[in-house]
Amino acid sequence: MAQRSKDTQRSKNTQPGKGRRFIFWAALSGVISGAVFLATAELFALIFARSASPILAVGGFVIDIVPQPFKEFAIATFGEYDKIALLVGLGLAVVIASAIAGILQLLRPPLGVIALVVAGALSTAAIVTRAGVTPLAFLPPVLGTIAGSILIVLLIRRLKTWKAAAVPVAMTDRKGEGLAVTDRETVGQDVEQPPKAMGRRQFFVLAGIASASAVVVGIASRAVSMTVASVATIRDALKLPAPKSTVTVPKGAELDIPGLSTLFTPNKDFYRVDTALTVPTIDPSTWRLVIDGMVDQRVEMSFQDILDMGLDEYAITLTCVSNEVGGDLVGNAKWLGVPLRDVLKKAGVKSGADMVLSKSVDGYTASTPLSSLTDDNIDAILAVGMNGEPLPLEHGFPVRMVVPGLYGYVSATKWLTELKVTTFDKDEAYWTPRGYSAEAPIKFASRVDTPKVGQAVDAGRIPIAGVAWAQTVGIERVEVRIDEGEWMPATLSAPINENTWVQWFMEWDATPGTHYVAVRAINKNGDMQIEERAPIAPNGSSGWQRSLIRVA
Numbered sequence: 001m002a003q004r005s006k007d008t009q010r011s012k013n014t015q016p017g018k019g020r021r022f023i024f025w026a027a028l029s030g031v032i033s034g035a036v037f038l039a040t041a042e043l044f045a046l047i048f049a050r051s052a053s054p055i056l057a058v059g060g061f062v063i064d065i066v067p068q069p070f071k072e073f074a075i076a077t078f079g080e081y082d083k084i085a086l087l088v089g090l091g092l093a094v095v096i097a098s099a100i101a102g103i104l105q106l107l108r109p110p111l112g113v114i115a116l117v118v119a120g121a122l123s124t125a126a127i128v129t130r131a132g133v134t135p136l137a138f139l140p141p142v143l144g145t146i147a148g149s150i151l152i153v154l155l156i157r158r159l160k161t162w163k164a165a166a167v168p169v170a171m172t173d174r175k176g177e178g179l180a181v182t183d184r185e186t187v188g189q190d191v192e193q194p195p196k197a198m199g200r201r202q203f204f205v206l207a208g209i210a211s212a213s214a215v216v217v218g219i220a221s222r223a224v225s226m227t228v229a230s231v232a233t234i235r236d237a238l239k240l241p242a243p244k245s246t247v248t249v250p251k252g253a254e255l256d257i258p259g260l261s262t263l264f265t266p267n268k269d270f271y272r273v274d275t276a277l278t279v280p281t282i283d284p285s286t287w288r289l290v291i292d293g294m295v296d297q298r299v300e301m302s303f304q305d306i307l308d309m310g311l312d313e314y315a316i317t318l319t320c321v322s323n324e325v326g327g328d329l330v331g332n333a334k335w336l337g338v339p340l341r342d343v344l345k346k347a348g349v350k351s352g353a354d355m356v357l358s359k360s361v362d363g364y365t366a367s368t369p370l371s372s373l374t375d376d377n378i379d380a381i382l383a384v385g386m387n388g389e390p391l392p393l394e395h396g397f398p399v400r401m402v403v404p405g406l407y408g409y410v411s412a413t414k415w416l417t418e419l420k421v422t423t424f425d426k427d428e429a430y431w432t433p434r435g436y437s438a439e440a441p442i443k444f445a446s447r448v449d450t451p452k453v454g455q456a457v458d459a460g461r462i463p464i465a466g467v468a469w470a471q472t473v474g475i476e477r478v479e480v481r482i483d484e485g486e487w488m489p490a491t492l493s494a495p496i497n498e499n500t501w502v503q504w505f506m507e508w509d510a511t512p513g514t515h516y517v518a519v520r521a522i523n524k525n526g527d528m529q530i531e532e533r534a535p536i537a538p539n540g541s542s543g544w545q546r547s548l549i550r551v552a
């Protein structure tokens, strides 16, 4: 019995059968490499370009090029499942094509790699020719192609090592038909078995790791992309109610000077600072704000509840504590929202509280002095809109806080989910144990936008221009000094309100050579901008910006 079963096994191991078996493993190697190609592309699509999914781009391309009668046939046959049918069809095509690539790589190397690179190039073409494509969209398919190509080479190489070790065994078997069982086993074990077993093990280890990672990474990335896409779709379809009041922008608020920051910072250019590795995706229909802690009654509000309070438009300049002197972590926007004091009133703040700990869905927290949120003269708001559209996902969709006069890290919680009324004694925010102050009013500042540091300018009459902000107080005056000259007053744009930055400019007769341009602001309380340099930690940088300008 034992003898016969061994013989049967051995007869299977003769070359033709053996070859067929390796063809199967080569095909599987191709399929795994194809899966790794797709999974890698999906992963990098998350980072670089949401639209850069090879399967979806190729699917979109197919939909675009397929003739109308065929589309009608597809709809007639699959009904509303036509797109699923297309994706299943594409999936099958990928499996078959990559299996063939694997076999080619075994039998006619490097044809398998070439096939994969061609497929990669085609999907890259499909991606970069889609509408609304971003500049980095080529990266995901290219990185996917590289990963898939490397893997197919490695897998087939290991498969060949295994085959090389295994096939001679089969030949020995055939020649040694008459050998005693013991003899054959000795031969097999001593000479052939170890490399064969090793080649086989190495092949399966790599194949196993690669396919498991492809499945996990691919499915996880696609799932994240789809949640983001669906929340992005919900956001795009969202129409915020018209505000009860809008911001009046006075004449002369916007100086039209090349190189000067625009009065309102477009959303796409607005600085972004947060600890979120991936942007939280929240469906506004399931979003809830909880107001609890030292309150008369715990209150829960839906997104609709916020909208139902009636929205007003507010112009507020946001500033990050990490903004260096002359830095760009500051931006001005029109926010649509409701006063936080009205929201807090619904819960009723108990006496003794002095802080609101705001929490984000991602665990981030900020500590804001209660007084800044209840003061009738401070427009602290829950914002749902930014510059005429719902908050962008990266800027806190669906609801965030904006508090004039306080750095973002102690006030501007994005993806807001809870307001806990508490005390500075009892609670601590995210940045407090990490070297930043629990309370941090914005240090008012001024910045030169043009001419840019290090950018050579032509001699002659040119404007020096920039922005200055002193949220809740307002900018009274901006002064400019060239080299060691006198401080000269700059012309200010008409301020929208004391919570927004103002633009300023000064005409300058630029003479050839290098010059220092310094700027400082005076606020409406008559205070001078702090001259002494301070680092951003623990509560914001200070110092007058002084930049070296080269005039040709």
Ligand SMILES: Nc1nc2c(c(=O)[nH]1)N[C@H]1C(S)=C(S)[C@@H](COP(=O)(O)O)O[C@H]1N2
Residues within 6 Å of the ligand: 270, 271, 272, 273, 274, 275, 276, 318, 319, 320, 321, 360, 361, 362, 364, 394, 395, 396, 407, 408, 409, 412, 413, 414, 415
């Ligand atoms: N959830 C969450 N909200 C946050 C942060 C964060 O890390 N997580 N960072 C804060 C900081 S430090 C700043 S300066 C502002 C920046 O807002 P923006 O990215 O919309 O410009 O958001 C604040 N809100």
Ligand SMILES: [Mo]
Residues within 6 Å of the ligand: 273, 319, 320, 321, 322, 407, 408, 409
């Ligand atoms: Mo910040």
